[in-house]
Amino acid sequence: MSVQQNSDVNVRIARIASHLNPPNPKVEGDGDGCLTRAHCRSKGAAPGFKVAILGAAGGIGQPLSMLMKMNPLISVLHLYDVVNTPGVTADVSHMDTGAVVRGFLGASQLEDALTGMDLVIIPAGVARKPGMTRDDLFNINAGIVKSLSEAVARFCPKAVVNIISNPVNSTVPIAAEVFKKAGTYDPKKLLGVTKLDVVRANTFVAEVLGVDPRDLDVPVIGGHAGITILPLLSQVKPPSTFTAKEVEYLTDRIQNGGTEVVEAKAGAGSATLSMAFAAAKFAESCLRALRGDAGIIECAYIDSQVTEIPYFASKVRLSRGGVEEVLPLGPLNDYERESLEKAKKELASSIEKGVAFVRK
Ligand SMILES: NC(=O)c1ccc[n+]([C@@H]2O[C@H](COP(=O)([O-])OP(=O)(O)OC[C@H]3O[C@@H](n4cnc5c(N)ncnc54)[C@H](O)[C@@H]3O)[C@@H](O)[C@H]2O)c1
Numbered sequence: 001m002s003v004q005q006n007s008d009v010n011v012r013i014a015r016i017a018s019h020l021n022p023p024n025p026k027v028e029g030d031g032d033g034c035l036t037r038a039h040c041r042s043k044g045a046a047p048g049f050k051v052a053i054l055g056a057a058g059g060i061g062q063p064l065s066m067l068m069k070m071n072p073l074i075s076v077l078h079l080y081d082v083v084n085t086p087g088v089t090a091d092v093s094h095m096d097t098g099a100v101v102r103g104f105l106g107a108s109q110l111e112d113a114l115t116g117m118d119l120v121i122i123p124a125g126v127a128r129k130p131g132m133t134r135d136d137l138f139n140i141n142a143g144i145v146k147s148l149s150e151a152v153a154r155f156c157p158k159a160v161v162n163i164i165s166n167p168v169n170s171t172v173p174i175a176a177e178v179f180k181k182a183g184t185y186d187p188k189k190l191l192g193v194t195k196l197d198v199v200r201a202n203t204f205v206a207e208v209l210g211v212d213p214r215d216l217d218v219p220v221i222g223g224h225a226g227i228t229i230l231p232l233l234s235q236v237k238p239p240s241t242f243t244a245k246e247v248e249y250l251t252d253r254i255q256n257g258g259t260e261v262v263e264a265k266a267g268a269g270s271a272t273l274s275m276a277f278a279a280a281k282f283a284e285s286c287l288r289a290l291r292g293d294a295g296i297i298e299c300a301y302i303d304s305q306v307t308e309i310p311y312f313a314s315k316v317r318l319s320r321g322g323v324e325e326v327l328p329l330g331p332l333n334d335y336e337r338e339s340l341e342k343a344k345k346e347l348a349s350s351i352e353k354g355v356a357f358v359r360k
């Protein structure tokens with residue numbers, strides 16, 4: 001190889017290396033979704049949102065990164081993890097869609113990963129193995145969510161935040177307490193992702209009714225663990241009736257959908273693909289709301305006054321500012337009212353545990 005050829009090869013290798021370990025992105029403007037104006041012009045990138053996934057190399061993070069790269073509302077996608085982000089970033093970045101993908105590895109790159117982001121999605125943390133409850137993850141995941149929330153408060157305090165890491169019933173209060181301490185808390189912008197419960201409820205109810213799950217809307221309220229997951233089968237749209245046996249079967253299957261997957265995976269983790277699907281749908285709703293689309297309704301676990309419990313999942317209307325309105329729970333039947341009382345007890349103690357973790 002000639003000296004000239006050798007230097008051409010080196011230049012190309014340097015270019016690839018700088019892509020995997022990018023320099024600090026220079027974010028200009030706000031909300032135009034471009035790293036630099038020059039980048040915007042050179043790529044012809046459409047205006048869009050900047051989204052970061054924290055925990056992007058994990059079981060949920062990888063398929064979620066792929067689905068977000070496919071979302072035309074996103075112009076910049078930042079993938080952050082403590083391991084393996086160069087590989088995931090290189091892989092996802094080859095998809096010929098509009099979003100520019102950048103990878104960030106380890107705490108020293110967290111500032112660059114978060115600066116300028118409109119939406120931050122957090123699936124970082126450990127997952128369940130058979131025999132564990134979600135609360136068994138608290139000891140490890142509480143610290144992870146706390147430190148990532150501290151970084152969000154510092155580097156992108158105005159971003160909408162979607163929390164996936166379990167136990168969601170406690171990790172959302174943890175993030176809220178961190179934001180309160182930092183003076184950046186906006187309860188409208190912190191949302192625990194319970195969309196998988198709705199996705200499962202639509203699927204299982206559709207199987208019983210023999211209809212297409214995409215034509216159904218099953219509200220699921222409460223929280224995201226065991227009996228705190230409360231499907232409102234009396235409010236299914238289009239209106240449907242169920243026998244007592246069907247209500248018992250459906251409630252149990254929806255409440256234990258996560259355990260069904262954990263057991264089937266037999267030690268290899270918990271729901272990742274269906275969760276990535278649910279998280280991508282939920283993020284799409286948040287982004288459409290940020291864009292100004294009207295009538296975006298989702299179930300989410302948020303700071304709420306719809307019951308006397310300080311955090312609660314129920315239907316909310318999203319807008320440019322995040323949660324615009326918490327919709328009323330609507331009429332519950334006797335079975336749902338009783339289940340709600342039990343759910344509230346467990347929720348209250350999970351919330352207290354999360355709050356105490358930050359205040360201690
Ligand atoms: N909300 C829900 O409905 C729902 C559904 C499924 C799973 N989950 C939860 O999501 C979490 C992730 O699940 P998974 O299957 O992707 O797990 P995983 O172990 O496959 O992936 C987790 C990723 O987080 C990364 N990580 C760990 N510490 C980090 C840190 N400080 N900063 C950034 N990244 C970090 C890991 O390196 C790993 O890549 C679990 O807590 C799980 O219980 C929630």
Ligand SMILES: O=C(O)C[C@H](O)C(=O)O
Nearest residue numbers: 128166257258259270271
């Ligand atoms: O069940 C789990 O541990 C993961 C997740 O919360 C789920 O519902 O699938």
